[in-house]
Structures are given as structure tokens and as C-alpha cells.
Amino acid sequence: MFWERFFVSFTKPLRGPSMAWPDGEPYEDHPRGTLKSGKEAEIFLLERRFATSGPRLLAHKRYRPRYPGKDELREKGFSNSTLYRGDAKYKAGWNLRSRDRRAIEAGNRSRYGHELAAQLWPMQEWEMLRRAWEAGVAVPYPVERSEDGLMMEFIGDEEQAAPKLAQARLSADELASAWEQMGEALRALTSAGLVHADMSAYNLLWWKARLVVIDLPQAVEFTTNTDAFDLLHRDVANVGEWFGRRGVEVDVEALYAELVTMAWLG
Template sequence: MRKHDLEDSHAFEKTDRPRRSRRARFDDEPEPTRGGRLTEAERVRLARLREDAYTETAIPGGGDRWSTWDEAEHGPHPRPDWVITELAAVDTELGILKTGKEADVHLVRRGLPDTEGTVLAAKRYRSGEHRLFHRDAGYLEGRRMRRSREMRAMESRSSFGRNLIAEQWAVAEFTALSRLWTVGAPVPYPVQRDGTEILLEFLGDGETAAPRLAQVRPEPEQLRELWFQTAAMLELLASQGLAHGDLSAYNLLVHRERIMVIDLPQVVDIVANPGGLEFLARDVRNIATWFHSRGLPERLTAVPELIEELREIAGLR
């Protein structure tokens, strides 16, 4: 075959080779904001971390990163006066507080150079490849994504889907904390959410965290008082149509003799979730069992009556 015939043959193959068909996009369909395995918010956050890592300007005071306040979603107003919003502030890692299946909690100090700063708890959900959200199917009932592609990815638990689930957990926890703090619930103030990291008010003294309820050995009078505080917290959540969803003596803290509730990524909308009332009743039974084990009489917890009262408060009688 002559040279120009060979070139013509290659040109024919290149122009006539069938192309992979692509799904048509409708005019009213929004442009995708996610791609690959990472959500767009996580992609932006990681790009910013890489940029900070290669910056020529050293972070002052031995800090680990510049404040992420300007890029984050902020907590509700009125904002406590200890929240540091200056962009010149730096974050310094102080160590890890708690590890869990879904996230780890770190201790972080945020402050301007040469100042004492404020100690915060940084809850960081792990990357999709290593994340294990236990029993998440029931909690996700009532939460719906707008895009069917995202819903399919979540249901199939693909890498992209697990990343979406992680983002939903972080958003759900930050939203619940903001809502509950606004109505006066005993929760830590949610300072900000940046991707899958939530910065929270640190409950403790100095750098020592407040003990979990499970670690406390209260005297009879204090035990009664802690139960009444817990019941009041459950009533306040029910008034907002919510149940904790996984309540136990391990996600209640005793901070300066007051009950504080933490770990709310699985918060359940009692009305929207078909199993909402079951989650509510389980919360009550679980925490009452702990109080019984410490010697509180069942006549004081009155579990069946409390469950009915919570149903009525939530408007579900």
C-alpha cells in the first residue's frame, strides 16, 4: 500500500470510529457540583490544605494551620464572645480526645499569635475508604438528596456514596447542634463546619475534658438530679420533633454538674422518619437502664409514662 493510501486509511479510522454516547442534558438540569469520589466541598478543602502546606509564609507561633473561619459555615447567633473570628488566627493541634468508628475528636487551640486563644474540639469524619457508618440505613430515612444519582450512590454504598453519607452526617450534626443550641438545649456551641470537620465548644476545664456520664459515680441525690436533667433534655428535643437516636451514658457528659449531650450525627426527625417513635422509645429505655444500674428506682424514671409524655410533646399522640 502506498504511503498516502495508508495515511488516508488512518484518517478514515479516526473520523469514522464510533464515539461513546453520552446522556443528553436537559436545559433545566443544573450543572453537576460533584465529581469523582470526593464531594465538591471536600475537594475545595483539600486543595486549600495543600496550598497552605506549600506556602512560603511560616505559620506564626508554631501553629499547624491558619484559621479556616473564612471558608466555613458558621454557628448561630448570638455568637459567644469567646469565638475567635479573626482571619489572622492560627490553629494548633494539642492531641486526640476520642476515636470512633465514624470520626475522631481532636483538641485544637485557636488564637492570635502571642495570645492564650481558645481550646476547641475538632470532630473529623474519616475518608470514605475507611469510614464505617453502623446501622446508617434506619437513620437516613427521611433524609433525601435532590439528585437521583446521589441517592443511588448512597444506596449502593459506593466510594462516592459513602463520601456523600459522611457529608450528610456532618451537616446533620452541625444543623442539629445549631438548632438545639438556639433553643437552649444543653449542647456544645457549634463554632463552624468546614467540609467534614466540625469545630465545637470544648466541654472541660483547661485541656481536661468533662467526664462521660458512664465514668461518673454520683451520690444518690446527684443521681436524681442528673436524671431530671436528662429527662428535661429529652423533652426539649421532643419539642423540636427530634430524638437523639443513639442515646447512652457514653454520649452524655457531666460538665460542671450539668448534663450535656454530644454526638448528634444520627439525630432522628421523629415525624419524617418512619421509625422515629421507636428511636425515641429506645433512647429513653437505654438511658433509664443506666440510671437503674446506679440505684435510681424505676418509680422515679417512670419509663412508660415518660415515653408517652414525649410523644405528646412531639405532637404524635
């Protein structure tokens, strides 16, 4: 098809101010199938054909309904059932009415709490992705919210999705560069007042020599979450150990100390 041949010339740089999204231009969306099916959400690939700027690929992350009616999951295009994270730790900073907070804290015991959490995760992820993007963190460009999720830049191309860092086979030089980029990403997140809180080689993508951070629904703020510093330490230790095992010279405590200082200075 025509657009397939000129697609490559329209792919934007992975990150940076030069990335112009054709806002306001008419477009048509074309579903391209399921990309990945995770624990709570499913990632769908979407092709957005703009009237003049050409097509862009989007990743549409959709959270599954918690209590689906008969056939509802299938009708909505989802493939399997849901497992919800119940850890109250991440929800500490959520700005909730007291009834909603009690429901959320009740976790598994309350259907209302579950349904509320199902609506709040995508809202939370959208907010965190947007803030991370604005702070200059290498994350997919946040395109827009949808009814049950969010749309973002797809990291990959027509042939393949970017591999997770855990699955990409990096050379020693690439590993060193990836660790460097990891430090940059952590500094940028910290300066934005955020902790990813699930940072690992499974929530990092490697594409064209660039490290991209994904999966931010559980991210927390230093100002509203008393566990933020512990979660930050866990993040730094997680990725630090992963790189360390692969021969990169890593000082987890030094990096953590640097980030803590940044967070305190605000």
C-alpha cells in the same frame, strides 16, 4: 505561658444565652493533639487564640475519608481505620437527589454511596447540633463547619476532658440531678422536632454538675422519619434503664408518653 494563667477567667458558662463567642475577632488556631478516636470520626483538641478575648478550647470532630489513598490518613492526622454505620434507618429524612438516595440506600455495596455518606454525616451532625443548640438543649456550642467535620465548644478544661456519664462517678444526689437534666434535654430536643437516636451514657458528658448531650449525626426528625417514635422510645428506655439500675426512680413509659404528646402537639 501567659495565656494559661488567665485562661480560667475566660471560660464561659457551659450553656446559656450569656455565652458570647467572640465572632469576627481575629484568631489563630493551634492544634493540641488527638482527644479521642471513635469509630468513624476522630476528635482533635484545638486552641483558638483570639486577639483580645483570650484563648478558647475547641473540639474538632473530623470524619475519616472512607477510601483513603496510601498514607492519606496519616497525612491528614488520623490515627486508625474507619468503620461506617450503614443503618438506612437514620438516613430516611435526608434531603437527597434520587441518585444520591439510591446510592446511600445501596449502603456497603456502592463506593459512591459510601463517599457520599462520608460527606453527609458531618453536614448532618452540624445541622442537628445547631438545631439542638438553638432549641436550648445542653449541647456543646456549635462553632463552625470544617472541610471534613465540625468544630464545637470543648467540654472540659486545661487539665481534663469531661468524662462520659458512663465513666463519671456520680453520687446519689448527682444521679438524681443528671436524670432531671436528661428529662430537660429530651423535652427540648422533642420540642425542636428531633430524636437523638443514639442516646446512652456513652454519648452524654458530665461536667461541673451539668449533663451535656453529644454525638448527634444520626439524629432524626419526627416529620421526615417514620422510625422517629421507635427511636425515641429506644433512647428513653436506654437512658432510663441506665439511671434505674443506679437507684434513680425512673418511669420510662410516663416520660415517653409525655414526649410523644409534645411531639404531636408540635
